[in-house]
Amino acid sequence: MNRTASAVWTGDLKSGKGTMTTGSGTLRDAPYSFVTRFENSPGTNPEELIAAAHAGCFTMACSGALAKAGFTAGKLATSSVLTLEQVDGAWTITTIQLSLTGSVPGISNDKFRQIAEEAKANCPVSRLLKANIKLETRLQ
Secondary structure, eight states: OOEEEEEEEEEETTTTEEEEEETTEEEEEEETTHHHHOOOOTTOOHHHHHHHHHHHHHHHHHHHHHHHTTOOOSEEEEEEEEEEEEETTEEEEEEEEEEEEEEOTTOOHHHHHHHHHHHHHHOHHHHHOOSEEEEEEEEO
16 A cells, blocks of 8 residues: 655745645745745644655756856746555655746746756756656746
């Protein structure tokens, strides 16, 4: 039997604040540093915190990669859905589905996807998780 946990991070990159939504509720508007502070609502399970950290961290990595390539993102939203399976008697994250939606003036779909793939490779949380990470991208 599998189970899933998910989180969605949506933020205005100009203000430096975003909102994280998990199955247990919404984390308050907070600066990007929420990724390290884990300011969660009561009842949020550990898998949701991992999904939240991954969504936020990946979004920041992508924002940085876009800026380095000369693009400015207006808004980015990332959804991180974790699939957990029993491996040797313990729940283990085996697959992660990242979905990135962005508003980035002047960028092509192919370039947006390329930059997002590079960000996935450089995202600290992506590197920590030993799961198969799949990525979808969509420009608004």
